[in-house]
Amino acid sequence: MPNFSTLTLCITATSFSISQLLFHVGSTWLSKRLTCGFSKLNSKQKIEWNSRTVSTFHALVVGCFCLYILLYDDAVNADPVWGDPYMVKLNVAITSGYLISDLLLILYYWKAIGDKYFVTHHVAALYAYYYVLGEGMLPYFGNFRLLAEFSTPFVNQRWFFEVLGYHKHSVPNMVNGVLMTVVFFIVRIAVIPTYYGRVFSTFDLLHCRQ
Template identity: 60%
Template sequence: MDTITKLGTVFASFVICQLIFHFVSSWFSTKVFPRFNSLSWEEKIDWNSRVVSTYHASVVGVFCLYILFFDKALRADPIRGDPWLVNVNIAITSGYLISDLLFLIFYWKAIGETVYIVHHCAMLYICFHILKEGILAYIGNFRLIAEISTPFVNQRWFLRTLRYQKSSEAYIINGVLMTVTFFLTRTAMIPAFYYYLYCMYGTDVYIGLGLLIQCSLIGSCVTIDVMNAIWMVKISRGWVKLIQEI
């Protein structure tokens, strides 16, 4: 996949995310959820941001699973493998991350949080190396599997904003799906990922990456995993609180 195509995909992803945020989300939400019109300005900004996030996570998640189970070429060479579909997936994610960073900055009072800035920058750093150097595609795809849990995280916020009771069937079912997918794709994969890095450490291929890329890879992943672990603790506490309230 040549550089022009990669940049074009990043730009197209960025534009689509902007269009969904500024036009599609409000139009669709008004027709499907009448309560959307009564939301505050801050809630509408957060709502539209989460619609974009859900769109991105759904597209990327499907690609990730397909690549994980069916891309034999990538599994054969997880370090230097450079399949076009992974590059497309990483480019889509890069466009989304850039777009969402702008949302966070321009609408800081409504949705701005430092932890999301750190998360997005760490993810962009990994994406940059994958697209620029044509390496670590397997690891990049492995990390993006975490996005499978994102639609359920957003749905929880939508249900709360629409005033669903925490004891309602929809809230509980989504809560279970959110917890299971978050644990499986973000928490349970942490030891598997670092075991993979441990097995790779010291090999000729790993040494060939160079110190900068090695430190970038490990530093970015540690940052993201610490945040995922903190979020998992918060989800667990939420369940304890919900059970006590029911």
């Protein structure tokens, strides 16, 4: 039977609430003060803008937390299957709250931001995180995949520049493009050998224990 701690459930609920608050209130309030272009967007664009703002905030929080765990959580790094998942559960709980919030927003504003692939992604991720939160299984791998979130802010920023009318050859757009390419390569491609090296070493470890 899964064992969801009160703390992780509270963090998931808090993450969900903050995500909703940022979408409905925080993003609009901040965006109006950062750029006059926000007020010129149509309603559909504003919905996607707010969604991407929340996405960027979530990515920065869980990405930094993920990196800290990978560098300093010795228990998880020593045993990627059953290592003490306490820190990882906190990070995954934050992500789960965000995913549930974003999934509901996608369904509610389907005409503006509906995407069946995002729905599939969110549901699959929540299914995987169910085992991390409820069983404490594979904490290293559950956390490692969150490194990919570091590329999300740059992807979102590219959309922000596009909808604000920045030319694709403008300096801000080009700088963001270079950073997006570099970060995307590092956190999604360059880490593949490390990730799957741990996967295969885990298979050997399980075989030896049997």
